[in-house]
Amino acid sequence: MSIPSEDPIIQLYRDSFPDVARMIRRKGGTLEEAKDAFHDALLIYLEKEKAGRLQLHGSPKAYLVGTARICWLRARGATVSLPDAFDAAEPAEGGVEEREQSVRASLVRSGKKCLELLKAFYYDHCSMQDIAGRFGFNGTRSATVQKYKCLEKVRKEIKSNNEYAS
Template structure:
């Protein structure tokens, strides 16, 4: 069973490659049987891996199955969701404003804009909030002298990006174009 300490110590790419070799053939066969394509199998497996990493980095996740079984089960779940989404798009009223989709697009656009102006802060913040590394690991990765320095820098970055998120959200009329 994979735990957070393993994933932070071992090479993440090597772990991903292992899962592809072990689980993807089974995923491919399942998606093929369901009438899906190789591209769909790839996309769903990518998404399943992302979700799995997010779960294990949360720290509270205790899967009752092996990694392989969990990933395969996740792909099956995502396949059903994928079919439902396709059906919703087919039934979509073109006048529907789709607030959820707009919010997603806004966040994606903000990422694009902030990559240009605040890449280092994005890197630092994602290592703490997304990868959920400890402050000690964050300070090692970014070369700070102490956890305290890294913590102060984290809040400075948050302050900087919060100002940019506000500025870019309010000042770009063509924000979602």
């Protein structure tokens, strides 16, 4: 049962996850493992779709089931390649991850609006026109200047983080 106006991702989730869960169960996995693998697969799907690089040879559900299978195998230590060497499940080097987490936390505290604007451009691949409308700028020129000011702010934050100085 689906509601017409709801987020398409919710519909896709409702429609696809039981199949992924069934497949992981058959292989001896748990519900938690199935959910984690499914979320990894959905992230791959969503990021590729946003970047305009999603190539489906079947239904979205088939793509998700196949990708979740690979993600689950990789989580168990198998060396299986993800589509286009996606790095969702790759753990970062311990030290680097800790340092970046510290910078990320201070960024979220000090400049949430900037981060949201930068995320809209670099992660969600929104156009500057969309961003100008969404964040209340007069036009794409103002939005672009603000984007670079935000990058400058983030860059300064990184520089001022002593951990990065070394």
